[in-house]
Amino acid sequence: MSIFSSQHEILISQCCKLAAQGLGGVSPNPLVGALLVAEGRIIGEGFHETYGGSHAEVQAIDSVETPELLKKATLYVNLEPCAHHGKTPPCTTLIKEMGIPRVVFGTQDPNPLVSGRGTEALMKAGIEVVSGILPSQCWHLNRRFFTNIKELRPYVILKWAETRDGFIARPDYSSRWISSEQSRIRVHQWRSEEDAILVGTTTALKDNPQLSVRSIVGRNPIRILVDRDSTVPKKHHIFDGSEKTIIISHKKPSAKNLDWIPYPDIGSHADFWAAILPKLYEAKIGSLIIEGGSKILTSVIQAGLWDEARIFRSSQEFKEGIPAPILNVSDIDSRNLVSQSSGSDQLDILEPLSPEQ
Secondary structure, three states, rough: OHHHHHHHHHHHHHHHHHHHOOOOOOOOOOOOEEEEEEEEEEEEHHHHHOEEEEEEEEHHHHHHOOOOHHOOOEOOOOHHHOOOOOOOOOOHHHHHHOOEEEEEEEEEEOOOOOOOOHHHHHHOOOEEEEOOOOOOHHHHHOOHHHHHHHHHHEEEEEEEEEEOOOOOOOOOOOOOOOOOOHHHHHHHHHHHHEEEEEHHHHHHHHHHHOOOOOOOOOOOOOEEEEEEOOOOOOOOOOOOOOOOEEEEEEOOOOOOEEEEEEEEOOOHHHHHHHOOOOOOOOOOOOOEEEEEEEEEEEHHHHHHOOOOEEEEEOOOOOOOOOOOOOOOHHHHHHHHEEEEOOOOOOEEEEEEOOOOO
16 A cells, blocks of 8 residues: 555545534435645545535635635545535535645445536546545445435334343333443434434333433434324323424324324335335435334344344343344344443444445
8 A cells, every 4th residue: 555545545534534523414415524635734624514504525615724725735525526506506616616636535426416427527627536545434434325325215223222131121011221321321322313213102102202312412313103003192202292203104193293104004024114214215314213112123124124233232131021133144144243342231233334345
């Protein structure tokens, strides 16, 4: 590896770190960070902070204190600059106007409105373009966005906590916590990073969850309840109107701040989720964390329509109870497994492999 390419990788990695600060705020847009380098130093940086707000490239350019340096600068960005009008003007136009002579980016944007067009627009303007720097890291950062564009559905994360002997609840659902306090705080962080959170009828009845972000400061996700026969009482938290809520049921409910998707009565679990997930994507839900219960989680696993699993394994034992979902061996083998401590728990995270892996 040359020193030159190593420098590219260091700076693109830094762009990814900048971009990650937008997690939870930019969906359905991608996470993007940008750096401007001139005369051997970083002269500007920025990241896409909020949906509809300035793109990372604009933020970086606006942060430069000596604009004259732009004409000798290299722009580093983790994703190909856009060349189309969306909520904001094309970044390629601004790059050309500022006279930036070189652009280095991590991975191509899969959006048909951008893919390759950003590169083409820059090169036509005489700007040097270097691409394909740390593509796996850049893909992993935007795995939600890439899934959205290519599969036209939300990125689906499964999450549950289970005892050492493989249960997620006692037989009478009397167990309140399985995971540690540190793990529960982490779950609230996760909720703030995703667009929506989904549970089924049994979880809503037994736990009466708020499905909100509490232990940290962050935005609340959209709440989704799969309640085919409208069993959950209107007095439960999910109908309190405090946050946007989507109910998937046969009968249309009436409540404040609530949307309805008709329950699709179609054959298999795969058919159900194949019908529901695109509808959620149409509702601008780019990522979805499914927190239970076991029946809902198992149905998604059987359908094969999930991307990531986050499983807390506690040291507790119940001896009997509601069995935890079981992942297919082939699903485990086809993903990256990362294990770490989370308080007194073990946290196993299964993530999809990037196309480059």
